[in-house]
Amino acid sequence: MDNAIHNNLYEKNPDFSMALACICACTKIDTESSRFFYTESPTTETDIRFNSVETGAILLDHVESSLSGFLHVANDSLYFIDYRFAWMYTFDKDGNLHERRLGIGQGPSEIPNSGITFYSQKPNGGHIFVGSSYDYYVFNRDLERTQSSIIRFRQEQPVEYLLRNPTPEDQRSYNLAYMISDMRSTNDYVFLPLLGGLPGDTDFHLNSDLYADQARLFAQKHIESGDVERIFGRLSPIFSDRPEIRHFSVPFFDLISDDILAVTFGADSLIHHFDMDFRHIKSYGVSGSNMYTNYTASNANSANEFARHLNDAWSSEGVYTSLRYVPERDFLFRSYSRGNDNGFGIQVYDNGVLVADIDMPELVKISGYISPWFYTSAVINEMEETKTVYRFKLE
Helix, strand or coil: CCCHHHHCCCCCCCCHHHHHHCCECCCCCCCCCHHHCCCCCCECEECCCCCCCCEEEEECCCCCCCCCEEEEEECCEEEEEECCCCEEEEECCCCCEEEEEECECCCCCCECCCCEEEEEECCCCCEEEEECCCEEEEECCCCCEEEEEECECCCCCCHHHHCCCCCCCCHHHEEECCCCCECEECCCEEEEEEECECCCCCCCECCCHHHHHHCCCEEEEECCCCEEEEEECCCCCHHHHCHHHHHHCCEEEEEEECCEEEEEECCEEEEEEEECCCCEEEEECCCCCCCCCCCCCCCCCCHHHHHHHHHHHHHHCCEEEEEEEECCCCEEEEEEECCCCCCEEEEEEECCEEEEEEEECCCCCEEEEECCEEEEEEEEECCCCEEEEEEECCC
16 A cells, blocks of 8 residues: 555645644534444345446646646546645547646635645536635635635634544544545535544543544535534444454445435445434445455554654555446446555455456446446556556456
8 A cells, every 4th residue: 555644545745644633623522432333134145247347548638737636527527636736627528638627716716725635526517625624615616716614613622622632422532534535425414534533642542432433424414504413333343353454444335316325434244224313224245355354453642652653553464445336337346456465456245246256457336338448546656756546347
């Protein structure tokens, strides 16, 4: 893995170091443990239907860029969103440049600040951007800005109090999980992943028993008001049972529909489905091929020591790294790193059954589908200033 912790898991995001160090917020809800939420017995089914997969790679036309950003696929086009300069480049399905929009500025079709860390397209075609300072911007389908604001979290207790008095149901016990840059939206709400603090910074941290048992996973923000209306979800019970994998407790997720949420975690072989009240529907999954799972627990007592262990672990141990549902084909994709310098893969699930496990040359996630190709995230080569997108067919 290419410095996954400090450079984002896929495309460079320089603010994850900040994300690990900061402690932020949400609303109050229940205090039940994770075991209360995972009620259905898991299944493991395999029916490999795609043994031979046609793959290819395209180079996006060279453009002026900070060489940090992420790829989105929609409307038969590839959109590269530049992290630092807030540009949105549109390419055709073969990587040929069509146009550049947005950019930093105060105009009606510009983004006021740099540092775009989350992006999602609404079902109605609108666009939502979240910056590195909890700033967020809403654009209509014609890329005209309709809203600029700050994500508003309820503040139940001062941060100084929460650092030594763990309160899992309080928003200020969490930060946004900037490391994965995954955000999902309906027309009314956006869903953002949460992340706790580090040992030495707070008593409620990624390695603690309380965090494993009661930490929340997601913030649900109302698009119109900007308010975070609730935080919800729990880690898989595997994190309560196995302290050596707690550094892999970041949630990867996608919306299967407006009322079904799919969730997986870095060191959990299962994928879990919940309704939007986080009532468990089912769990299923098969371990990625040849994953190195000899996980090592951290005994770090300081934030710096734990961050070093975290960075080493994400680089060397087998870990799942994304979840993406593609409605055009009704497939759910989960990417993973095998660890131990053993390469990367992407799993394909059809209604809970593993139907393909594809070798990939780089750590990538699925960005979308333009018939007949599935497209991955962009792999950036800083030395050559190139952006490579892999694509493959499942026929």
